[in-house]
Amino acid sequence: MDTVQSYLHACPARTVLEAITNKWTVLVLTSLRSNGGTMRFNELRRFxxxxxxxxxxxxxxxxxxxxxxxxxxxxxxxPRVDYSVTELGTSLGELFNTFGEWANENVDRIMAARTEFDTRPAPEPVN
Structure with missing residues (x-):
């Protein structure tokens, strides 16, 4: 699919992007992957x-x-219910690991930028 297509409102890839960029989606998939691939509901909730x-x-x-x-x-x-990550979820989880590594490597720089932004004086209005 053409990358430009995903910018269109009706593009199905847009709904996929929306689903996979949710904070909890990232955390649930990475939790399942880091805990052997299978967890029960309450295990996930506690984790x-x-x-x-x-x-x-x-x-x-x-x-x-x-x-x-x-x-x-x-x-x-x-009833016992287990949740396990599929092959598709595993491949997405690998991408999430890369994002997590990037976040860990850059957290200090981001926090410093936030502090700088939050403490600088408000800009003067433009006339």
Whole structure:
């Protein structure tokens, strides 16, 4: 697909970009990958500090719908549900690892830029 196409409102790639650039999508996929590829819902919830039950449910459903996560229900009492990363999710997770490495390498520079921006005087209005 032509890269320019993704700038168009009706382009399907745009919906994919929207889904994969969500903060919780990144964190759920990288969590699954870093914990052996499979986790239960409450394990993920405890691991992901700050995520609500509702947001985790929505994120997992979206990832399952997009083929990045597999949901497996075991017929036990109570039912056991595992979430595992698929091959597609693994390949996306590799990209996320690269982004994470970049963020870790540059966090000090970004924090310094934020501090500089936040402490500088407001610009004078242009007449």
């Amino acid at each position: 992901l500090d700050g995520i609500t039950q509702k947001m985790l449910t929505q994120t997992l459903r979206s990832l399952e719908r997009d083929g990045m996560v597999r949901r497996t229900v075991y017929p036990t009492v109570p």
